[in-house]
Amino acid sequence: MEGSAPQAAPPETEAPEIDTSKPHPARMYDYYLGGKNHFAADRETAEKGLAAWQSGRIAARENRAFLGRAVRFLVAEAGVTQFLDIGTGLPTTNNVHEVAQAIEPSARVVYADNDPLVLAHARALLTSSPAGRTAYIHADLRDPRSILSDPAVTQVLDLGRPVALMLVAVLHFVPDEFAPARVLRTLTDALPSGSYLVASHITGEHDPVGPATGAAAYRAAGLPAQLRDGDDFARLAFSGLKLVPPGVVLVSEWRPSTSGPRPTPAEVSWYGGVARIP
Numbered sequence: 001m002e003g004s005a006p007q008a009a010p011p012e013t014e015a016p017e018i019d020t021s022k023p024h025p026a027r028m029y030d031y032y033l034g035g036k037n038h039f040a041a042d043r044e045t046a047e048k049g050l051a052a053w054q055s056g057r058i059a060a061r062e063n064r065a066f067l068g069r070a071v072r073f074l075v076a077e078a079g080v081t082q083f084l085d086i087g088t089g090l091p092t093t094n095n096v097h098e099v100a101q102a103i104e105p106s107a108r109v110v111y112a113d114n115d116p117l118v119l120a121h122a123r124a125l126l127t128s129s130p131a132g133r134t135a136y137i138h139a140d141l142r143d144p145r146s147i148l149s150d151p152a153v154t155q156v157l158d159l160g161r162p163v164a165l166m167l168v169a170v171l172h173f174v175p176d177e178f179a180p181a182r183v184l185r186t187l188t189d190a191l192p193s194g195s196y197l198v199a200s201h202i203t204g205e206h207d208p209v210g211p212a213t214g215a216a217a218y219r220a221a222g223l224p225a226q227l228r229d230g231d232d233f234a235r236l237a238f239s240g241l242k243l244v245p246p247g248v249v250l251v252s253e254w255r256p257s258t259s260g261p262r263p264t265p266a267e268v269s270w271y272g273g274v275a276r277i278p
C-alpha cells in the first residue's frame, strides 16, 4: 500500500482479521498515549501494567518525543531522507513522514507493523507530501528478509542511498528466543554505509518492579515481551555501529529540546539511541 497523496482505505479483504478479544501492543500503546483506538482487552492488560508502573504513560510520551527528535536530527543534521519504520504503531501525532517531510518534503518512508489494526488505519500514514512517498506493509520484524524483499521497500526506498532504520519501542517485543541480534544484522547489513539505526527499549534497571510487572502482564496475555538493561540493549542494537552523541541514554536525555525539568530515570525506564552504520 503506497501513497504520495491521501489514499482510500485498503479493501477489507486485504486486512487480516482484527481480533478484539485479545490485547495488541499497538492498541495498548495508543491507550497509554491517550488515543482512541483500543478495545476492552487492550485496556484491561494495559491497566494491569499501569497498576504497577504508574509512570507508564509518562514513559510512552517520552519515547514518542524521542522518536520525533531522532527523525528531526536525521533529516536536518545527518541529511537522511529515507526511513524504514518497523513497529510503526497506530497513526498518532508526529508520524515519521510528517516530522521528516516538514523539513524535507521529498522524504520517503516505508512503515511496517504486524498488528492488523495498524493496517486498517494505514491510510493516515499514506498522506505523503506530493514530493515524497510513503508506503505501508503488514509485516513481522522477526522475518526481516520478507520486509527487505517487499516491493514497497524496494520501490519506495533507494537502498543504494542511506536509509534510517527505525526500531523504536519494538525490540522489547522480540525476546531472545527469536534471535533479535540476527534480525538486526540482517536489516543493517542490507543498508548502505551512512545509513542509521534508531532504537529504543524498555528497561527494568531503574525500577525493578513497575516495568517487570508490565512485561509480565503482556506475557500473561500471550504477547512476547522482554526487558533489557542498558548494556544488553546497546550490545543488541548498536554493536559495530557508531553511536551519535550522547550515545545510549534514557529517551528523555537524548538531545532534549528544552532545558526544563524531566521525569526521573525510574519514571522513564526506557533507553534510546541513534547510530550510524559505518
Ligand SMILES: C[S@@+](CC[C@H](N)C(=O)[O-])C[C@H]1O[C@@H](n2cnc3c(N)ncnc32)[C@H](O)[C@@H]1O
Pocket (backbone or CB within 6 Å): 024, 025, 026, 027, 029, 063, 064, 067, 086, 087, 088, 089, 090, 112, 113, 114, 115, 118, 139, 140, 141, 142, 167, 168, 169, 170, 173, 174
Ligand atoms: C509501543 S509501539 C511503538 C510505536 C512507535 N514505533 C513509537 O515508538 O511511537 C510498538 C509497535 O510494534 C509493533 N510490533 C510488535 N511486535 C512486532 C513485530 N514482531 N513485528 C512488527 N511490529 C511489531 C506493535 O504492533 C506496535 O505497533
